[in-house]
Amino acid sequence: MQSPTAARSGLHAAIIMDGNGHWATQRGLPRIAGHRRGVEAIRVTAEACPDLGIGTLTLYAFSADNWQRPADEVGGLMRLLRTYLRNETARLARTGTRLSVIGRRDRLPDGIAQAIQAAEAATAAGERLHLRIAVDYSARDAIIAAAARLQDPEIGRAGFGQMVAGEMHGSPVDVDLLIRTGGEKRLSDFLLWEAAYAELHFTERMWPEFGEGDLAEAVAEFRRRDRRFGGLTNPKVPAAA
Numbered sequence: 724m725q726s727p728t729a730a731r732s733g734l735h736a737a738i739i740m741d742g743n744g745h746w747a748t749q750r751g752l753p754r755i756a757g758h759r760r761g762v763e764a765i766r767v768t769a770e771a772c773p774d775l776g777i778g779t780l781t782l783y784a785f786s787a788d789n790w791q792r793p794a795d796e797v798g799g800l801m802r803l804l805r806t807y808l809r810n811e812t813a814r815l816a817r818t819g820t821r822l823s824v825i826g827r828r829d830r831l832p833d834g835i836a837q838a839i840q841a842a843e844a845a846t847a848a849g850e851r852l853h854l855r856i857a858v859d860y861s862a863r864d865a866i867i868a869a870a871a872r873l874q875d876p877e878i879g880r881a882g883f884g885q886m887v888a889g890e891m892h893g894s895p896v897d898v899d900l901l902i903r904t905g906g907e908k909r910l911s912d913f914l915l916w917e918a919a920y921a922e923l924h925f926t927e928r929m930w931p932e933f934g935e936g937d938l939a940e941a942v943a944e945f946r947r948r949d950r951r952f953g954g955l956t957n958p959k960v961p962a963a964a
């Protein structure tokens with residue numbers, strides 16, 4: 724069974740892009756070299772989405788907890804984000820990709836929030852893919868903030884989900900397929916509310932080497948899964964009398 728999101732606008736795939744640092748150190752390179760290669764993997768992966776039936780792709784680029792990393796790595800990542808926004812916007816618009824950035828904007832270095840707004844405006848008409856990049860993102864902080872603002876305890880799941888997503892500048896889209904590269908098997912505070920019924924796919928592939936074939940494999944495996952959402956939509960044995 725497909726989720727309502729999937730039926731409406733293609734699958735929502737989300738990726739925890741992990742393994743950049745290991746990829747680089749295994750090659751004797753500085754960690755930032757892995758992050759740089761990771762940006763190329765973003766382009767390749769995003770452009771493969773429409774043909775695989777993915778309508779929304781959410782990528783975890785920088786978590787709220789990643790501020791704890793050494794200042795030079797954080798600075799390098801922020802420079803890469805700035806460059807990405809400057810260099811990729813035209814290509815995103817050309818390929819029908821609408822870009823959104825989710826997460827907090829008030830702690831980003833000067834000028835980045837404006838660059839995000841400009842890139843979002845320039846790509847707003849894109850209809851082939853909605854590419855969402857999560858920067859300074861924390862699912863737990865989103866849930867806490869939404870709970871603190873809650874006035875109507877009868878709001879329900881859909882209404883509260885909208886509040887949770889809104890806290891991180893996003894819209895509520897349930898995740899169908901959640902992929903994590905780099906070999907670790909954890910969620911690291913990513914889309915905890917939205918991934919309630921996501922199918923999980925963990926791969927050893929390091930993010931800088933992730934490509935169209937890996938995404939196709941994850942989607943093929945996803946399509947073989949039996950999603951039940953707590954029910955018995957595809958019962959393989961007769962129900963007990």
Ligand code: IPE
Pocket residue numbers: 740741742743744745746784785786789800905
């Ligand atoms: C993911 O790669 C990118 C970010 C968290 C910014 P890592 O930098 O976490 O790479 P590993 O996990 O150290 O290999």
Ligand code: IPE
Pocket residue numbers: 739740741783784785786789907909911
């Ligand atoms: C999660 O990766 C965040 C991103 C990929 C942006 P981390 O590398 O920060 O996660 P942990 O520390 O291994 O849980």
Ligand code: MG
Pocket residue numbers: 741742
């Ligand atoms: Mg990591």
